[in-house]
Amino acid sequence: MIIDAVDVRRRYGETVALDGVSFSVDEGKIFALIGPNGAGKTTLVRALSGTTDAEGTVSVFGQSPADVARDRIGLLPQEFTPAGRLTAKELVEYYAGLYDESRDPEAVLDDVGLTDSADTFYENLSGGQKRRVCVGTALVNDPALLMLDEPTTGIDPTGRRDLWRLIEGLADGGTTVVLTTHYMEEAEELADHVGLLADGELVALGSPSELIGRYGGESRLLIEPEDGDAAVEALTDAGYEIISEDRRVAVPADATDIPSIVETLADAGVVYEGLTWRQPTLEDVYIELTGTDAASADGMTTEGWA
Numbered sequence: 001m002i003i004d005a006v007d008v009r010r011r012y013g014e015t016v017a018l019d020g021v022s023f024s025v026d027e028g029k030i031f032a033l034i035g036p037n038g039a040g041k042t043t044l045v046r047a048l049s050g051t052t053d054a055e056g057t058v059s060v061f062g063q064s065p066a067d068v069a070r071d072r073i074g075l076l077p078q079e080f081t082p083a084g085r086l087t088a089k090e091l092v093e094y095y096a097g098l099y100d101e102s103r104d105p106e107a108v109l110d111d112v113g114l115t116d117s118a119d120t121f122y123e124n125l126s127g128g129q130k131r132r133v134c135v136g137t138a139l140v141n142d143p144a145l146l147m148l149d150e151p152t153t154g155i156d157p158t159g160r161r162d163l164w165r166l167i168e169g170l171a172d173g174g175t176t177v178v179l180t181t182h183y184m185e186e187a188e189e190l191a192d193h194v195g196l197l198a199d200g201e202l203v204a205l206g207s208p209s210e211l212i213g214r215y216g217g218e219s220r221l222l223i224e225p226e227d228g229d230a231a232v233e234a235l236t237d238a239g240y241e242i243i244s245e246d247r248r249v250a251v252p253a254d255a256t257d258i259p260s261i262v263e264t265l266a267d268a269g270v271v272y273e274g275l276t277w278r279q280p281t282l283e284d285v286y287i288e289l290t291g292t293d294a295a296s297a298d299g300m301t302t303e304g305w306a
């Protein structure tokens with residue numbers, strides 16, 4: 001076991017940031033922390049990395065986090081703004097120089113997909129490229145434990161997937177990874193275990209499939225009607241339960257239910273632009289347990305979620 005946290009508590013004055021959090025992470029596993037803004041994710045990462053004190057027990061490599069040798073941990077803070085007039089390569093070299101032993105900076109730049117921008121000033125990189133440089137600075141010491149606080153925020157979908165492959169590769173090589181994210185797809189695809197924090201408490205803990213099985217609900221049909229009220233009325237009259245109604249109306253449905261739902265809509269003259277049938281996802285778990293969607297916590301549009 002690399003991380004063992006038992007009843008971790010942290011207050012900032014009157015604010016309770018962590019209210020008795022317990023979990024553990026084994027070697028080579030990826031643990032994702034999800035939860036609304038202010039849930040305590042960053043505070044927990046800080047408690048694990050030893051950059052803040054907390055009550056309870058936090059053990060990392062069997063030690064108190066502050067005592068762990070620096071080169072064993074890589075930490076990417078949520079807020080990290082390196083010097084703007086250094087190039088991507090100079091920044092990685094600079095951070096590599098802080099350790100007795102470090103990785104080849106060019107290999108690190110290659111890992112984060114920045115070889116072609118190695119000589120660009122940090123300030124002139126795109127938002128996503130900047131974040132990738134920051135991820136690179138957390139990799140220079142070839143850490144056995146990598147903690148990434150929102151590593152892919154601001155990175156475009158392709159770059160995000162590239163970073164997922166990188167993180168998976170590191171974990172396959174034995175690196176233990178703790179990350180926070182507002183992207184449920186990221187947690188679902190990457191993490192071996194997910195912890196959902198809300199108001200400083202871990203309200204759910206398990207593998208993505210366990211959590212989806214427990215809290216995700218049923219498979220569903222998503223209808224994009226021109227007239228939402230008409231669709232809801234037709235479906236309700238026919239005895240269907242409505243899971244949610246937004247831009248899309250969601251109805252619990254097995255694959256075999258689809259024809260009769262389509263018929264119900266047709267009989268009522270409901271016109272729709274799209275029909276999507278899907279299994280529950282971690283996003284549904286998040287909505288079920290927090291009452292909001294994860295996209296809104298990141299300031300993203302809710303378009304596309306249902």
Ligand code: ATP
Nearest residue numbers: 012015016017035036037038039040041042043044
């Ligand atoms: P986000 O998703 O917005 O990053 P988070 O889940 O990481 O949020 P934290 O940053 O850990 O949440 O904050 C938990 C709570 O502690 C919040 O109520 C926050 O306002 C408070 N808090 C965090 N850091 C401090 C601080 N340095 N001083 C006072 N209060 C703080």
